Amino acid sequence: MLQSPKLLNPAQVCNALDITPGNVKRLTMGGYLEVKGQLQFKNGLMNLFNSEQVEILIPKMPRIKQSWERSDNNRYGANRLASTRQQEHKSFQYMMKLKENYFNEIEHFPTTEKELLEACFYLYHLNHYAKAGNPYLYDLKELVLRSFVRSHLNKNNLLKVHFIEGDNKMLLCPNCKAKAEDRNLSYVEYLEKTGGCPACAREYKYYSLYEFIIAYRDYLFCFHTPYKTAKRWFDRTHLPPHKNSPRREGAYAFGRAIYNAEARAVELLEVVQKLQDFLAAYGIKPLIETKRLNAARV
Incomplete structure (x- = not known):
């Protein structure tokens, strides 16, 4: 993705102002920062800001930040927020x-395992x-997940992938919508109650997904991505096995939003920079600019 050197993405703004993405949105809503452009990605838009x-x-x-603190104290209570900030x-x-401990522990692992972890x-x-x-x-x-598949699936014991089947997605036709009303x-x-009719649109395996399990020694990570996204990543003769899992309606809820201390x-x-460095080893160009504002001024 091409980004004008005069514009900064949310990651660059966070780094320059020492804030989290949530506070970038707060600056925007408060009128301190204006969205000057957007980049369209497959999965959504990325806002851009004037450097x-x-x-x-x-x-x-x-x-x-002091004004935010005063405002939050007035809204939620100073004593309550003092405890929250301490926590x-x-x-x-x-x-x-x-x-720190994690990276110290994996430092002396074999190169392949270290880079993957x-x-x-x-x-x-x-x-x-x-x-x-x-x-x-x-x-x-x-x-990143696709690079895992290309480099490790069926080549070593570091990666296992399973298919978890979910329901199809159905969209009622105008006639069925009228009947429902x-x-x-x-x-x-x-x-x-009815299952719709033949005229209703169906997206098969819409709620199905793939599960990626990376395991080495005492370390284990589990990631998920929609079936529609990853279905072409696999050799048809070696498709991931089904994982026995209770069928359920709708989407599976995996993961959570980042919290402030983590950010x-x-x-x-x-x-972003570390993952794009990882992908560079596979010849994959960066998606998102990571040049720091101070570096851009030099």
Whole structure:
């Protein structure tokens, strides 16, 4: 993806202003920062911001953060938030120690295993960033998972992939929608009772997905991606086996949104840069600019 050198993406803004993506949105909503452009990814839009406007904000951030704190204290209660901030600081320290220990432990592993586990660490956090309202990051997740398949599936014991079957997605036709409304039923209720009709649109295996398990020694990571996304990654003669799992309606909920202490300990710019460095070894070009604002000014 091409990005104008005068524009910064959310990861660059976070790094320049020492804030989390949630606070980038807060700056935007508060009128401090304007969206000056967007990049279209397969999975969503990425906002872009003027680098000069971001640079002007750098000396103003202490005052802005103080105003946020006062506003939050008035809204939620100073005593309650003081306890929350104290807990968040402890969580941040814990995350930093966990991160340090993790990389110290894998430092002397064989190169292949070390690089894979490092990528898994950052992919784990990328997934949390994506779930916090940044769906464009799923483009990067897909590239990383596909590189895992190409490099490790059926070649060693580091990666196992399973297929988890989910329901088909159905969209009621206009006639069935009218019938549902006549019977005072929601569209979901009508589908449950009637199953729709032949004219209703069906997206087969819409809620099915693939599960990727990376395991080495005491380390285990588990990632998921939709069937539609990854179905062409596999050799038809060696398709991933089905995993016995209870069938359920709708989507599977895996993962969570990133929380503030985690975002401070493992910055978005670091996550993107490390994963793109990992992909570079496979000849895959970067999706997202990671040049720091200070470096851009030199």
